[in-house]
Each structure stands twice: as C-alpha cells, then as structure tokens.
Amino acid sequence: MRFVFVLCVLVIAVAVVPLQAKEASAEHGVVVLQYHHIGDDTPRVTSVTAAELEAHFEYLKEHDYRVVSLAQADEIVQSGEVPDKLVAITFDDGWRNIYANGVELFKRYRYPFTIFVNPKLMAETPRLYMTWAQLQELEQYGASIANHSNSHEHMTWRRENESEAEWLARQEHDILAAQEALEQGMGSKQPRHFAYPYGEYNPALANLLEEHEFLAFGQHSGAWGKYSLRTQVPRFPASAQYANLKTLATKIASLALPVDKVTPENMVLSKASDSLTVSFEVKHTDDYRPTQMNCFYQGEQLQPQWHNVTARLTLTDIPIGRSRVNCTVPSLSQSGRFYWYSVPLVRPNEQGRWPD
Ligand SMILES: [Zn+2]
Incomplete structure (x- = not known):
C-alpha cells in the first residue's frame, strides 16, 4: 500500500514539475x-x-x-x-x-x-x-x-x-x-x-x-x-x-497581445458594411485565458467566440466614420495587468467620405 502511495506521489511529481518549470511569462511591449x-x-x-x-x-x-x-x-x-x-x-x-x-x-x-x-x-x-x-x-x-x-x-x-x-x-x-x-x-x-x-x-x-x-x-x-x-x-x-x-x-x-492574421485586412470598410465579423489569431495562450477576454465596441461589451486560437467578434450598427474595437484580457502571471489589442475601422458614407 505504502509503495503504491509513494509511486503515485512520484508519478504526480513528475507530471507536475514540467508545468511548474514552464511558468507563464508576460509578453512585454x-x-x-x-x-x-x-x-x-x-x-x-x-x-x-x-x-x-x-x-x-x-x-x-x-x-x-x-x-x-x-x-x-x-x-x-x-x-x-x-x-x-x-x-x-x-x-x-x-x-x-x-x-x-x-x-x-x-x-x-x-x-x-x-x-x-x-x-x-x-x-x-x-x-x-x-x-x-x-x-x-x-x-x-x-x-x-x-x-x-x-x-x-x-x-x-x-x-x-x-x-x-x-x-x-x-x-x-x-x-x-x-x-x-x-x-x-x-x-x-x-x-x-x-x-x-x-x-x-x-x-x-x-x-x-x-x-x-x-x-x-x-x-x-x-x-x-x-x-x-x-x-x-x-x-x-x-x-x-x-x-x-x-x-x-x-x-x-x-x-x-501577440496577434496575427487579422480580418478585415483593410480598416476602410465598404459603404454597405453596417455589420462585420472581426477576427484575429492569438499566438500564445499560456499567460491568459481566452474565456477572460472582453472586447468593447461602441459602448457595448462583447465576448469573442473562439475557434482554437482565433477570436471572432460580430459587430453590428457600425457607424459612418472611425470606430475601434478594444479587447483586453488579464495576465495570469502579473496580477492587475492586461493584454490589450485594438482593431481600427472606418466606414464611408454614400460619397465615400467621413468626418474628421
Ligand atoms: Zn494629426
């Protein structure tokens, strides 16, 4: 019995050590x-x-x-x-x-x-x-x-x-x-x-x-x-x-936030795009939980849908002119600090223009 217990402890220890050794590290900018x-x-x-x-x-x-x-x-x-x-x-x-x-x-x-x-x-x-x-x-x-x-x-x-x-x-x-x-x-x-x-x-x-x-x-x-x-x-x-x-x-x-492959590729949208799906791929996931990401658009709080490492957000009521989606997610290794990412957008009016 004692042998089994010791063996179990050993197995757990071996399993845990690599995780501890690879501590999450923050991505500074x-x-x-x-x-x-x-x-x-x-x-x-x-x-x-x-x-x-x-x-x-x-x-x-x-x-x-x-x-x-x-x-x-x-x-x-x-x-x-x-x-x-x-x-x-x-x-x-x-x-x-x-x-x-x-x-x-x-x-x-x-x-x-x-x-x-x-x-x-x-x-x-x-x-x-x-x-x-x-x-x-x-x-x-x-x-x-x-x-x-x-x-x-x-x-x-x-x-x-x-x-x-x-x-x-x-x-x-x-x-x-x-x-x-x-x-x-x-x-x-x-x-x-x-x-x-x-x-x-x-x-x-x-x-x-x-x-x-x-x-x-x-x-x-x-x-x-x-x-x-x-x-x-x-x-x-x-x-x-x-x-x-x-x-x-x-x-x-x-x-x-280590982000790649952002869509739309062009921040200047078409006149007709009053709604849009924004997506981006996040490269590492060891210092935050994707489920803790919050995004903000036009005063609304949105939770991205995750497909593996890709976050997707559906925006509606996109105004004429510039707007921005801001996404934040807390760091796990550094309490009180956030990863921050923003996607700029601009939607033209009928004449292909917008205000300053
Ligand atoms: Zn200026």
Whole structure:
C-alpha cells in the first residue's frame, strides 16, 4: 500500500514539475502615448493641460518607467527581447502650444519624444504651428521630428476620376515631399517615422510606407510588441478623457497581445458594411485565458467566440466614420495587468467620405 502511495506521489511529481518549470511569462511591449495640443484653450478632445502632462511625466518617473525614443523602441522590439516598463511619447501635428506650454517640462524631464509634423501646413499657416527654429530647440531637449504627411488629408480618399495608380503616386509624393521638407527644415536627417493623419490607412498605403522603409504609427491602442506590424504600430491616446491617470496607468502597464492574421485586412470598410465579423489569431495562450477576454465596441461589451486560437467578434450598427474595437484580457502571471489589442475601422458614407 505504502509503495503504491509513494509511486503515485512520484508519478504526480513528475507530471507536475514540467508545468511548474514552464511558468507563464508576460509578453512585454512598448507603450506609445499619443498627444496633440498642450493647453486649456484648445479643443479639449485633443488636448492635455500642462499640469496633466506634468502629472504623466512625473508618474512615469515615480514608477520607474524608462522613456525611450521611437528609434530605440524600434531597435528593442526588433531584437525580440522587450524588457518591461518601456514607454515612448509622441505629439501629432506640431501645434505651437506644444512649444509654448511644454518647453519647460521637456527641459525639466529630458525624456526623448517625437513630434510628427506636416511641413506644408507649417508653411501655409505658420501662426498655428511651431517654427523650425523652435523644433530645433526642442531637439536639444529630446525631440525627434518625424513625418505626419505633408498636407494632413484623409490619405485613403481618392479624388474624383483619380485612378488607383494616380492616387498612390499622389500619396507617395506627399510622404516623400514631407520627409524632404522636414529634413531641410531641421538641417539634418531624421528617422523615417510616420504617423498616419487620423490614424487612417489601407493595405496599399501600408505597403508604400514599407517600400520606403518607414515605421508607421496608427491611432489604435495597444502595446507595441514583436508581433505588431511595422506599418500599423499602435499608440494609446493620452489626451482629454484619456488623460486621467487612473485609467491611463492601466494602459501604461498593458502588455502586448501577440496577434496575427487579422480580418478585415483593410480598416476602410465598404459603404454597405453596417455589420462585420472581426477576427484575429492569438499566438500564445499560456499567460491568459481566452474565456477572460472582453472586447468593447461602441459602448457595448462583447465576448469573442473562439475557434482554437482565433477570436471572432460580430459587430453590428457600425457607424459612418472611425470606430475601434478594444479587447483586453488579464495576465495570469502579473496580477492587475492586461493584454490589450485594438482593431481600427472606418466606414464611408454614400460619397465615400467621413468626418474628421
Ligand atoms: Zn494629426
């Protein structure tokens, strides 16, 4: 009897040990924060006040986050070994108030950060945007200046009677002219980093940017991990209602969901698609339970249907314009932290357009 008992214990021990040895490990990513205006007299929906930004900067310092430039982040992500607690800071559009209200903070914290600018708009309405001299000054305090297109249009929109090839050539010119102008304005080569205006892109644009060796950022949320596509890097909006540190802290601590094979492949839907099935394949499943994944769309909470490692969600009442599905699932190895993944969508109206 005792022998059988000992044998049983041994068998159980042998069975359990490999499981313990292969402990679930979290999939770290770089959390990229996205800002626009710094001020209290600018559209609230795209603004942080200087006090809010200071609170964010202080939070990162107090909680031992390492703020890296996008170039450093890119190198780290490409190495495949992403350490925990990496954050990058970005500002879109190059508004003048970034200098006016931010320069003291940039000087004090000396974090690396990126400003995505539109050189054509800077030339056309200089009173709204920082000057090249101001951008050069900010460069000394950690700024990199990058490409947000030349003219900040909805890049996927085709003009009337414009062929696909003509449209693509126009976009190529817009991107490359912006890069040339910003390098001329800065007097130096700048990293080939691009932020899509309004976070809108399609496969042809993504391919174009890849061809020209740009790393391209969207406006869908999630941590940037080794499975993120280089032409669709996620960022977390950190302005307005997202500026609240209670909710922002969860995003800053988020983990990169290792996702692949996403459908729809094109975020720009057809006019007719008022409902849609979104699906994506999740690569590893050892640090979370698929059944604990929750997705949110237009204020509704949805549970994905799982087919092996593929999550499927059926969306209905897709509005005209941009919308996003956000999915989160708790990490098993790191309590209080979540994997985060977001799918951006845009549905055109009858004229193939949508609001800003
Ligand atoms: Zn913009």
